[in-house]
Amino acid sequence: MRMIPWWKIKINQENLKQINNSFKSKHFSEGRVTKNLELKIKNYLKVKYSIVTTSGTSAIFLILIYLCQKYKKKNEIIISNRSWISPAHSSHILGLKLFLVDVKKNFPIANEEKIIQSINKNTLAIICVQLNGRSVDIDFIKKSKNYKMYKPFILEDAAQSFSSKHNKKYIGTIGNAGILSFSMGKIVSSGQGGAVITNNKNLDRKLRLIKNNGIVNRYTDTWNTFGLNFKFTDIQASLLIKQINKIHINIKKLRSLYKFYEKNLKEIKSLSLIYSSKDFKNGWVPLYVECLSNKRNKIIKLLNKNKIQARKIYPSLNTTKYLITKGKKFEASKKFNKSLFYLPSCPDQDKQKLNKIFKILKNYENKRR
Secondary structure, eight states: OOOBOSOOOOOOHHHHHHHHHHHHTTOOBSSHHHHHHHHHHHHHHTOSEEEEESOHHHHHHHHHHHHHHHOTTOOEEEEESSSOSHHHHHHHHTTOEEEEEOBOSSSSSBOHHHHHHHOOTTEEEEEEEOGGGOOOOHHHHHTSHHHHHHOOEEEEEOTTOTTOEETTEETTSSSSEEEEEOSTTSSSOOSSOEEEEESOHHHHHHHHHHTBTTOSSTTOSOOOSOOOBOOOBHHHHHHHHHHHHTHHHHHHHHHHHHHHHHHHTTTOOSOEESSOGGGGGGTOOOOSEEEEOTTHHHHHHHHHHTTBOOEEOOOOGGGOTTSOEEOOOOHHHHHHHHHEEEESOSTTOOHHHHHHHHHHHHHHHHHHO
8 A cells, every 4th residue: 555645736637738838838838827826816815916936935035035124123033932933044044033922822823922922113014924724813913912013024934824804814925915825735736835914015015126136127238226136937826726716626635635524533542633623613734634633742753654645733833942042931832742643635545545554543542441
């Protein structure tokens, strides 16, 4: 039997046809097809501007470059201790100081009260890392005295949350700007890719310059501003357009998969899901199946031995030795750092094959009794 992968991408004939059409029409680099993709994204999310770039990481980097140019006296970034490394690395490269905040007791999402307490005159931006379709309550932060006093830029890292909603708004559209990712383990994918979404016209204009070496187009005779090359390709854009057209199908599949796990894991006492399918009605789309277990390492080893790819979730940022950070007391983070892991996810998992997981876990528990 082949390994049941943690994630897999299904490429069909329609996808291959789109790529072939791009080649036939000689749409290779960023051009008309990419513009159509940007239009598709902004219309779907109901925002005014969408800027497609090479990755979610580069989308974060672009915004931080812009902010460093505009607010030269501010140098601190507030970020959740439970985050993928990209926001931290982007900040570190630009010489910004990281102020880490702990997460909530029961969910690996930044604690809003701790964010508010950390805002000060040096705060350049708050990066709200919206993991697995869940959101920091940005509206709550905006009502606070500290936010109103210092007005830091709020950037939503919605790399794992494209299509999820919070309070009837799409995640990524609630702050000053949001970023998306189209890498492999996402609801839509072009292999690599990302986007900035915003309603700010000036930000859109500035970021388009920064992502294109500071120029309007390659036939310019004016160097407008500092910039680098973060352009996308029409070949990748052709893949994404078709997927976004059918994103509702993937949403349905992901929710169905989560309910399948929820039903079959009820009798398994050695692990638990951290979220409930009841939250679907609030707009939640579960990109990944996240579990907690104090026997995590043993369970992962057991599943991998039986050709089921389960994997740990990345470590907390405060464990990264080379980053210079502020912040302390990460008690909630410790639990997730030690116990959180992924079971096989993605829209196209074969549920019949996944039944093997439940049999193995039941046998494991019976032997422990």
